[in-house]
Amino acid sequence: xxxxxxxxxxxxLLVAAVGCxxxxxxxAAPPEVTGAETPEPAAPDVAAVYATIGDPGPDGDTxxxxxxxxxxxxxxxxxxxxxxxxxxxxxxxxxxDVAAGEGVVLERGGLHVMLMGLETELAEGDRYxxxxxxxxxxxxxxxxxxxxxxxxxxGGGGHDGQDEAHGDDDG
Amino acid sequence: xxxxxxxxxxxxxxxxxxxxxGCETGGADALEAGQDGILxxxxxxxxxxPDVVLTDHHGEPFDLRAETDGELTLAFFGYASCPDxxxxxxxxxxxxxxxxxxxxTDRINVLFVTTDPARDTPEALEGFMGSFDxxxxxxxxxxxxxxxxxxxxxxxxxxxxxxxxxxxxxVGHPAQVLAFLPDDDHAHYAYPWGTRQSDFTHDLRAxxxxxxxxxx
Ligand SMILES: [Cu+2]
Numbered sequence: 001x002x003x004x005x006x007x008x009x010x011x012x013l014l015v016a017a018v019g020c021x022x023x024x025x026x027x028a029a030p031p032e033v034t035g036a037e038t039p040e041p042a043a044p045d046v047a048a049v050y051a052t053i054g055d056p057g058p059d060g061d062t063x064x065x066x067x068x069x070x071x072x073x074x075x076x077x078x079x080x081x082x083x084x085x086x087x088x089x090x091x092x093x094x095x096x097d098v099a100a101g102e103g104v105v106l107e108r109g110g111l112h113v114m115l116m117g118l119e120t121e122l123a124e125g126d127r128y129x130x131x132x133x134x135x136x137x138x139x140x141x142x143x144x145x146x147x148x149x150x151x152x153x154x155g156g157g158g159h160d161g162q163d164e165a166h167g168d169d170d171g
Numbered sequence: 172x173x174x175x176x177x178x179x180x181x182x183x184x185x186x187x188x189x190x191x192x193g194c195e196t197g198g199a200d201a202l203e204a205g206q207d208g209i210l211x212x213x214x215x216x217x218x219x220x221p222d223v224v225l226t227d228h229h230g231e232p233f234d235l236r237a238e239t240d241g242e243l244t245l246a247f248f249g250y251a252s253c254p255d256x257x258x259x260x261x262x263x264x265x266x267x268x269x270x271x272x273x274x275x276t277d278r279i280n281v282l283f284v285t286t287d288p289a290r291d292t293p294e295a296l297e298g299f300m301g302s303f304d305x306x307x308x309x310x311x312x313x314x315x316x317x318x319x320x321x322x323x324x325x326x327x328x329x330x331x332x333x334x335x336x337x338x339x340x341x342v343g344h345p346a347q348v349l350a351f352l353p354d355d356d357h358a359h360y361a362y363p364w365g366t367r368q369s370d371f372t373h374d375l376r377a378x379x380x381x382x383x384x385x386x387x
Contacts, residue, residue, distance in 0.1 A: 042302035048254040079255045081346045086327040088343035108259045149302040150262040
């Protein structure tokens with residue numbers, strides 16, 4: 001019986017590892033980002049970005065950062081309401097989890113990308129580029145539409161369809 | 172609203188609740204009407220409108236009691252450099268005003284009281300208020316005065332975070348809108364973050380002539 005050379009085993013492992021790395025690279029495309037928008041800011045210095053981040057695939061992903069030319073600094077935030085009814089924003093230093101098979105929605109009153117120190121005035125109808133950085137998927141640059149301050153999604157975000165249905169009794 | 176519209180409204184509200192159950196939201200659940208037919212959350216203890224003179228976004232003195240005497244008055248406490256909850260509340264209320272006839276909105280006051288008077292000068296507030304309904308009033312004053320006012324209204328105090336390297340800071344502020352009624356100039360209802368435009372529209376219509384008139 002022939003013994004398998006340790007060198008051969010090592011070589012096989014190496015090939016397998018390289019193969020795996022290749023697989024990873026092929027899989028690790030950033031998730032699809034749609035509907036990126038910023039309401040025209042009412043204040044001159046800060047703005048929020050909302051968007052829908054699609055299914056990152058079976059391994060999930062994490063949005064770890066963002067950057068844009070229109071602002072000095074960009075942070076990942078979540079608006080939270082404390083037990084005493086106080087609303088505040090929390091910086092998410094560990095990033096935003098993009099759940100496997102689901103994705104995540106950044107919406108009014110919840111998760112958002114926060115632009116601080118605006119360097120460009122953002123007006124309704126403008127469009128600017130925002131680069132999102134994912135832990136696995138790498139970077140993706142999306143166009144963000146500046147939408148009217150008034151007339152966007154309702155209340156807690158993402159339920160304007162429901163509101164329209166409910167709103168029919170107003171007429 | 173006619174009597175026949177009521178079951179329909181209830182059915183639609185129920186449908187909304189079902190739809191809501193299917194998704195996550197950062198906001199409150201859909202509001203449910205109390206026995207008085209009002210969707211706002213009743214305060215355990217109604218609170219008198221504080222006796223205070225603030226400064227409006229045109230730099231004019233604003234005597235809260237005198238200016239809003241006997242009128243339905245909504246008050247929200249926030250700050251202009253707030254990109255998420257504050258402008259969305261004000262935008263929602265602007266959309267609500269767009270839906271209502273001027274015969275109703277002319278008799279309603281919407282007040283945005285700053286929790287950050289150091290940055291929110293009348294000029295800064297004028298810029299912020301310019302994005303919303305032109306009848307809304309932005310108010311500023313001394314921080315002590317505003318904190319007292321909020322304490323009187325049983326609201327959480329503003330929470331100032333440490334300024335960053337650029338001197339920018341965020342301020343925690345109450346998430347809800349308070350409604351003072353025409354009947355007695357007391358705050359009776361709170362509208363939590365996430366209140367639907369349609370729910371505001373319903374209640375403003377119902378309460379503009381006072382809670383007594385709104386009783387079914
Ligand atoms: Cu933020």
